[in-house]
Amino acid sequence: MGLLSDPVRRRALARLVLRLNAPLWALPVAWLERTMRSVGLEVYTQSFSRKLPFPDETHERYMVSGTNVYGILRAPRAASTESLVLTVPCGSDSTNSQAVGLLLALAAHFRGQIYWAKDIIFLVTEHDLLGTEAWLEAYHDVNVTGMQSSPLQGRAGAIQAAVALELSSDVVTSLDVAVEGLNGQLPNLDLLNLFQTFCQKGGLLCTLQGKLQPQDWTSLDGPLQGLQTLLLMVLRQASGRPHGSHGLFLRYRVEALTLRGINSFRQYKYDLVAVGKALEGMFRKLNHLLERLHQSFFLYLLPALSRFVSIGLYMPAAGFLLLVLGLKALELWMQLHEAEVGLEEPGGAPGPSVPLPPSQGVGLASLVAPLLISQAMGLALYVLPVLGQHVATQHFPVAEAEAVVLTLLAIYAAGLALPHNTHRPLSCRVVSTQAPDRGWMALKLVALIYLALQLGCIALTNFSLGFLLATTMVPAAALAKPHGPRTLYAALLVLTSPAATLLGSLFLWRELQEAPLSLAEGWQLFLAALAQGVLEHHTYGALLFPLLSLGLYPCWLLFWNVLFWK
Amino acid sequence: MAAPLALVLVVAVTVRAALFRSSLAEFISERVEVVSPLSSWKRVVEGLSLLDLGVSPYSGAVFHETPLIIYLFHFLIDYAELVFMITDALTAIALYFAIQDFNKVVFKKQKLLLELDQYAPDVAELIRTPMEMRYIPLKVALFYLLNPYTILSCVAKSTCAINNTLIAFFILTTIKAAVHTCENEEQGLLDLFLGVCHDVCGKPSGNRLPLLLPSQLLGFHPRSLWLYCWVSPDFKLSCAVKEGLSVPDLTPNIGLFWYFFAEMFEHFSLFFVCVFQINVFFYTIPLAIKLKEHPIFFMFIQIAIIAIFKSYPTVGDVALYMAFFPVWNHLYRFLRNIFVLTCIIIVCSLLFPVLWHLWIYAGSANSNFFYAITLTFNVGQILLISDYFYAFLRREYYLTHGLYLTAKDGTEAMLVLK
Numbered sequence: 001m002g003l004l005s006d007p008v009r010r011r012a013l014a015r016l017v018l019r020l021n022a023p024l025w026a027l028p029v030a031w032l033e034r035t036m037r038s039v040g041l042e043v044y045t046q047s048f049s050r051k052l053p054f055p056d057e058t059h060e061r062y063m064v065s066g067t068n069v070y071g072i073l074r075a076p077r078a079a080s081t082e083s084l085v086l087t088v089p090c091g092s093d094s095t096n097s098q099a100v101g102l103l104l105a106l107a108a109h110f111r112g113q114i115y116w117a118k119d120i121i122f123l124v125t126e127h128d129l130l131g132t133e134a135w136l137e138a139y140h141d142v143n144v145t146g147m148q149s150s151p152l153q154g155r156a157g158a159i160q161a162a163v164a165l166e167l168s169s170d171v172v173t174s175l176d177v178a179v180e181g182l183n184g185q186l187p188n189l190d191l192l193n194l195f196q197t198f199c200q201k202g203g204l205l206c207t208l209q210g211k212l213q214p215q216d217w218t219s220l221d222g223p224l225q226g227l228q229t230l231l232l233m234v235l236r237q238a239s240g241r242p243h244g245s246h247g248l249f250l251r252y253r254v255e256a257l258t259l260r261g262i263n264s265f266r267q268y269k270y271d272l273v274a275v276g277k278a279l280e281g282m283f284r285k286l287n288h289l290l291e292r293l294h295q296s297f298f299l300y301l302l303p304a305l306s307r308f309v310s311i312g313l314y315m316p317a318a319g320f321l322l323l324v325l326g327l328k329a330l331e332l333w334m335q336l337h338e339a340e341v342g343l344e345e346p347g348g349a350p351g352p353s354v355p356l357p358p359s360q361g362v363g364l365a366s367l368v369a370p371l372l373i374s375q376a377m378g379l380a381l382y383v384l385p386v387l388g389q390h391v392a393t394q395h396f397p398v399a400e401a402e403a404v405v406l407t408l409l410a411i412y413a414a415g416l417a418l419p420h421n422t423h424r425p426l427s428c429r430v431v432s433t434q435a436p437d438r439g440w441m442a443l444k445l446v447a448l449i450y451l452a453l454q455l456g457c458i459a460l461t462n463f464s465l466g467f468l469l470a471t472t473m474v475p476a477a478a479l480a481k482p483h484g485p486r487t488l489y490a491a492l493l494v495l496t497s498p499a500a501t502l503l504g505s506l507f508l509w510r511e512l513q514e515a516p517l518s519l520a521e522g523w524q525l526f527l528a529a530l531a532q533g534v535l536e537h538h539t540y541g542a543l544l545f546p547l548l549s550l551g552l553y554p555c556w557l558l559f560w561n562v563l564f565w566k
Numbered sequence: 567m568a569a570p571l572a573l574v575l576v577v578a579v580t581v582r583a584a585l586f587r588s589s590l591a592e593f594i595s596e597r598v599e600v601v602s603p604l605s606s607w608k609r610v611v612e613g614l615s616l617l618d619l620g621v622s623p624y625s626g627a628v629f630h631e632t633p634l635i636i637y638l639f640h641f642l643i644d645y646a647e648l649v650f651m652i653t654d655a656l657t658a659i660a661l662y663f664a665i666q667d668f669n670k671v672v673f674k675k676q677k678l679l680l681e682l683d684q685y686a687p688d689v690a691e692l693i694r695t696p697m698e699m700r701y702i703p704l705k706v707a708l709f710y711l712l713n714p715y716t717i718l719s720c721v722a723k724s725t726c727a728i729n730n731t732l733i734a735f736f737i738l739t740t741i742k743a744a745v746h747t748c749e750n751e752e753q754g755l756l757d758l759f760l761g762v763c764h765d766v767c768g769k770p771s772g773n774r775l776p777l778l779l780p781s782q783l784l785g786f787h788p789r790s791l792w793l794y795c796w797v798s799p800d801f802k803l804s805c806a807v808k809e810g811l812s813v814p815d816l817t818p819n820i821g822l823f824w825y826f827f828a829e830m831f832e833h834f835s836l837f838f839v840c841v842f843q844i845n846v847f848f849y850t851i852p853l854a855i856k857l858k859e860h861p862i863f864f865m866f867i868q869i870a871i872i873a874i875f876k877s878y879p880t881v882g883d884v885a886l887y888m889a890f891f892p893v894w895n896h897l898y899r900f901l902r903n904i905f906v907l908t909c910i911i912i913v914c915s916l917l918f919p920v921l922w923h924l925w926i927y928a929g930s931a932n933s934n935f936f937y938a939i940t941l942t943f944n945v946g947q948i949l950l951i952s953d954y955f956y957a958f959l960r961r962e963y964y965l966t967h968g969l970y971l972t973a974k975d976g977t978e979a980m981l982v983l984k
Binding site: 185253294298299326329330333449453456457460461 | 905909912913916917920921923924927928929930
């Protein structure tokens with residue numbers, strides 16, 4: 001019992017705290033400016049502000065405003081045409097202060113060298129990724145996400161590469177590297193090889209996805225661990241989230257990585273000098289670049305830090321899955337064609353008294369309604385939760401973020417109730433006496449082609465997402481038909497719907513990280529993931545939410561429609 | 567029939583108006599699939615501002631339109647969106663009336679041939695009835711107005727829409743002239759109109775001259791040729807024609823030219839330009855010989871060939887010949903690959919923006935990927951046109967030789983194209 005047990009009071013208190021907009025911890029801007037200036041950099045600040053579409057409960061922020069501080073180390077003998085960035089994203093607490101210390105130390109060290117041919121920008125951002133996005137948008141003079149930011153006073157040329165640093169303590173046992181960026185974009189493999197080379201040189205332990213490199217690839221353990229790492233990378237890339245500041249740099253064709261210092265229970269610990277040496281080596285190598293990094297692969301999957309799978313090996317898998325859809329569509333076309341030819345023969349002799357329109361005529365006219373209705377549901381799923389959050393909070397005792405998530409789930413479930421209403425008025429128009437199957441076969445044909453198209457386009461831009469959705473949706477889609485064990489097919493279709501895939505992949509992800517979830521925790525995590533997905537779409541332009549709601553959910557509804565065809 | 571047409575027009579105008587007001591208009595007007603260097607609205611605005619400054623618009627390498635476009639938009643620049651919506655509506659109305667008259671001609675000809683007993687006895691199911699042909703003009707207007715390609719061209723304010731209007735009126739006047747061949751007082755007016763059409767049709771691409779040939783077949787005198795020389799100031803038009811024929815601008819588009827000429831040495835470019843441009847004109851004579859009794863089908867195939875092989879095609883050109891598909895509805899049973907070809911065209915249309923994004927913005931692909939999709943799209947179009955051509959010829963053969971063919975020894979025979 002207490003103040004927070006009553007939902008109404010809880011809501012009021014939450015609102016009060018958020019509206020106060022009192023920052024609990026702010027970046028010490030003046031101190032940073034002074035220190036950077038004393039090191040010898042050109043220091044500038046940038047202020048930004050953003051009102052999120054609804055309060056973010058994970059980071060506890062709603063109306064965000066902050067200041068980024070960055071110092072430019074000008075190359076002594078070059079023309080400031082290219083630059084490198086070392087960025088330290090600071091969140092709403094002081095968890096990254098060690099990294100700021102390392103940044104300043106590196107700045108002081110770099111200032112004393114004469115071999116720099118590119119400018120180096122040392123960037124400290126507030127509100128981690130929001131600040132980074134504001135800085136990047138102002139630097140490249142675009143406005144993609146509706147952030148209000150002041151223009152930058154100082155620039156340093158085209159950014160060639162960037163490294164983001166996150167350190168939680170002053171000794172580290174290993175360095176974890178994150179490569180997956182926004183919408184599944186990856187940096188050039190050369191940058192990862194660069195990091196791995198310097199870690200080996202300095203004797204630093206480096207991990208990928210939190211896992212060490214397997215030592216022996218001959219027995220079963222090595223490949224199994226590699227498979228776990230690979231699956232983790234697939235899941236992270238499929239989520240389309242920027243797992244670190246580097247993810248936002250990739251959109252502007254700046255190759256970037258995030259390095260996280262992990263302090264775990266190991267005997268041998270490295271201090272920041274070792275980390276600093278690795279970073280210095282990386283920056284010196286990047287300094288030597290004559291062109292942007294483009295020689296190595298852009299599309300790859302990593303089972304270990306020193307091994308990769310290139311796209312030529314894994315793309316055929318997605319291709320074969322989509323071929324299944326294509327062949328199924330071709331089979332349905334042949335069946336529709338045969339049905340039409342079979343109908344014409346007995347009616348041919350007395351002349352075209354019953355004008356049988358070609359199958360495209362019958363198919364197209366009666367298909368428009370289910371297509372329009374499912375697209376409308378998808379549009380409602382995309383637009384209503386954020387638009388209707390205020391209305392929902394007035395009528396129900398929930399906070400705005402909860403309202404958004406619950407509206408999402410409600411509209412999603414409402415779509416399942418549709419099929420019994422859409423095609424009843426249509427079935428009387430279809431030539432149902434002679435070919436009762438033609439209606440659902442035509443709809444399934446269109447749905448199969450629609451699904452194959454979407455999955456193909458998604459697989460080209462974000463392979464992991466395309467593959468994950470293909471493995472779950474293709475079997476259920478190919479099997480859906482009104483005849484046969486309907487409850488079994490319905491269960492299969494519900495289990496492979498986009499939301500269920502998201503839930504399942506959350507469980508799989510935690511399972512692979514050896515921190516399995518109970519059902520209740522998993523459900524909470526799922527709700528949080530939904531809220532984060534919607535937020536990231538509005539703040540960074542992540543495409544997972546619109547793709548699932550406007551593209552895959554209507555397609556899935558069409559298959560649901562086919563399954564419950566009367 | 568006016569009410570359904572008016573309804574279709576209202577729906578089409580609503581969709582276009584909604585898109586003009588949305589934030590997508592800016593995005594669409596920069597897509598390379600929808601605008602080309604010859605039809606881009608930005609270049610029209612550039613030319614107009616050059617004219618306002620007193621400089622000849624053709625003095626730079628930016629503006630390649632005909633003087634008619636300048637004259638038209640000099641006064642209507644503020645109502646540009648309205649102009650493009652009206653041109654789309656006019657195209658649809660012109661096609662509607664053209665196909666209505668065409669259907670009457672077809673039915674008359676069919677009746678004549680039936681009475682003359684030219685048809686084989688068992689082709690009853692191939693004969694077309696007025697009832698099935700009733701909705702075809704409406705479907706043609708619908709296909710043109712609600713085609714996503716047309717809507718995209720309109721929202722991007724590509725002058726291809728104006729091109730399409732003039733071609734549609736050309737077809738309308740040709741059909742009407744053929745129907746009323748004996749009425750002399752109309753001849754002069756139609757000639758004048760046709761001359762103006764030819765002026766703009768034989769326009770920057772220089773590739774539309776083949777359209778003259780079908781009109782010749784209908785016994786139509788090209789007195790318009792002298793009008794052609796009179797209306798167009800010579801040096802300006804020759805600039806525009808030279809631009810279309812010599813392909814100096816290699817911006818990627820959905821055509822076949824840009825990739826080849828981007829990687830070709832200067833020494834050989836003249837030869838290959840000639841080879842590529844011959845493709846547009848070359849098929850006219852053989853098709854004219856084969857299709858001399860079916861000029862409208864010939865026009866359809868010719869428009870399609872122009873849309874595929876011209877130097878700077880856009881999706882607006884593709885939309886024009888797609889509008890004719892309902893007219894050949896009766897060929898559906900003879901089309902062999904329609905499913906695969908429809909899938910190819912839809913898949914390629916969706917992959918164009920995806921691979922453009924991967925090439926230009928994400929940097930993980932290169933021009934080969936985009937050109938591969940271009941090639942596939944054009945191959946799909948060529949196969950589609952040849953499928954329709956073959957289906958047309960098959961139907962003609964069956965009409966005169968009977969539906970159930972038997973070989974000399976009485977077994978069932980198969981029709982093979984030699």
